[in-house]
Amino acid sequence: MEKKKVAFYTLGCKLNFSETSTIARNFTEEGFDRVEFSEKADIYVINTCSVTENADKRFKSIVKQAQKVNPDAFVAAIGCYAQLKPEELADVNGVDLVLGATEKFKITHYLNDLSKNDYGHVHSCEIEEADFYVGSYSIGDRTRAFLKVQDGCDYKCTYCTIPLARGISRSDTLENVLKNAKEISDQGIKEIVLTGVNIGDYGKGEFGNKKHEHTFYQLVTALDKVEGIERLRISSIEPNLLKNETINFVAQSRTFVSHFHIPLQSGSNEILKLMRRRYQCELYVNRVRQIKETMPHACIGVDVIVGFPGETDEHFLETYNFLNELDISYLHVFTYSERDNTIAAEMDGVIPNKVRAKRSKMLRGLSAKKRRAFYESQLGSYRTVLFEGENKEGYIHGFTENYVKVKTPWDPSLINTLHEVELTKIDDDGLVRFEFVKEKKLVEL
Template identity: 80%
Template sequence: MSTPKVAFYTLGCKLNFSETSTIARNFEDEGYQRVAFESDPDVVVINTCSVTENADKRFKTIVKQAQKSNPDTFIIGIGCYAQLKPEELAEVNGVDLVLGATEKFKVTDYISDLTKNDFGEVHSCEIDEADFYVGSYSIGDRTRAFLKVQDGCDYKCTYCTIPLARGISRSDKLENVLKNAREISEQGIKEIVLTGVNIGDYGKGEFGNKKHEHTFLDLVKALDQVEGIDRVRISSIEPNLLKDETIDFVANSKCFVPHFHIPLQSGSNTLLKKMRRRYLRELYVDRVDRIKNQMPDACIGVDVIVGFPGETDELFLETFNFLNELDISYLHVFTFSERDNTPAAEMEEVVPVKVRKKRSKMLRGLSAKKRRAFYESQLNSTHEVLFEGENKSGYIHGFTENYVKVKSFWNPELVNTKHQVLLNEIDDDGIVKVDFIQEMIAAE
């Protein structure tokens, strides 16, 4: 029998990408050959997201795409949507197997053969059973890896299904995180992005209990000492869990870069309370000020939700003006969508979808303005860029340590290498052109 071919399609967050990569390595260990999604695979594994309604709909589109290239492809759904609504996924035409939060890490155990099923077969645990931890990391490209350090969440934000999809907050053992980081380093990857559901909560749930054996600061300090890793980014951290000590350490770190992504969700204290967030806007201002005082060139990204129930025009403008005045670099804008089994789905004062979309467009415009201003503030300064591996219309792209996206003419020798550059000008596509410092010195 020929070697079965497996392909993967990942929706959603960096955490999903890290888990897909680990699951893919498990398939390879079982004798499967990993191929591209478009390469007529025998098996397709779709790692789903359920943060928004759009992510749910995309699952059906991807199933159709998989069937178009090969009607006999054995299709498996895993991930958050698969845990929340397994029966709904199983009813999608062409889906053969649906696995929940604990089952997804042993997918091959559920495959007896690759014969198509008449109906999707479901193996899904109660989410209370998702109380153990599986470490993961992605090595999909040669430049950076997503390293999972934590899973689940104990917060009860009124709009969020993640605790229902991933269970309680729990963490990897520190020694295992460091082992994974060293494995990443041995592959020649120069940048690690820390990922999880609520990584600032790191340490909770180690060894199967709720005791904090290590803190997030312990983790950061230990990773800073791993040989061969040039950069570590903190992907996203709650403002109430981003402590002074962590900011101060990053400011003087060997590896950690001056780039923070801090969810805000609303600039209105009224709405933050309705969302059951664990801070008010005053704390957010304090975190931004602390970062900028220590690292004036730091990049700060912000998550924000528009159209939450009760968001009047006045409260939306409160958020808009708050963000406009804040020294931040870009926004990730999420349009509120009602998720089943969340308190927000039952709230009154529903914002019309048309209004949600209009507000989303306004904030996306503000994000573009903020990013442009941040990039302009960095022009004519020198930075270290790590170049990536793709030829995009004759250019190679990369990122500075503080997350300015740059480009230079394609040169394969630059792939996965770091260079000192001068940020020259912002091109029409919003990406910064650079001059190489070494070449300028040589010319002199």
């Protein structure tokens, strides 16, 4: 009997990618063949995101994409949007099944004969029931693996739906994280990215237990000892949870790389207060200073939201100037969009969309300037590059440990390998060229 085929599409964050990958392995273990989303499949699973309005809108077009390839295919929606607005997704033409936060990991239990339904069937829990932890990691999709260590969030930022979509903060056991990390490295993957909703809050147990079994610092020190791992990268971490002990450890660790991504959201203390963020700009400055003092070559990425209710021109300029003067490397700019059931959606001082777009454009321009300056500061330095697996217009790309993106003419033998290089020049497309370095020369420097 021919195996049923399943295909996956993931929207949103690294955490979603790690969970999609784990769910895909469950399908494989139950006898399904995984194929690309562009290929004909019997089941299409779409892992949704609801952080921005754009992610919501993309869902319908992805369903249409699947139906175009196979109109008779069974379409299932999982993930954050599926938890927040299950009925809305169930109403989309072609959707057969919608699973919420706790149900998505048991998706194969909900598949019967795979016949198309007249309407989307919803299985969604109250988010308070999402109080257990399911570990996951991505493997085989990319050169690096995303390892989930934590889920949910106890913070109450006024613009965010994540606590409604993913529930309370809870973590994997240290033992299981180390086991998963070893499984990943045993498969020849060179880099692991730690991911979660609020990874700095690592250590909180299941069932609403607020006691930390282990701290984030204990997690990174234990992972650094796992044999076979070449590189570990910390994904986004809140500035108030990134402690100096962690920064100092990364600076001298065996495997952790000098790259941090730290959400700021606003460079105005007034706006941070309206957002209910748990720090002020002064703390953020101290974190950046500590990183740069211990690792002058470190790359620092920043999340920032523009157009939040009440953000005047003065507030925005405060943010712009704050970021301009800060020794950071790039920005991820988010244009604020109203989300249902959030406090911010009810706030006064709504910013017109045109103004939001203008501010977003200004910060994207600043990001390009910051990235260029950071790349220029790295020219002439010796770095280690991990090469990706894709042929892009005759070039292979890779990233240094401190997240400088490099390129060289396509050479398949470089895929998933680490090489010492000297960064030599910035190309017209903004990427960095390099020369391979022999071991001996590196030692002499």
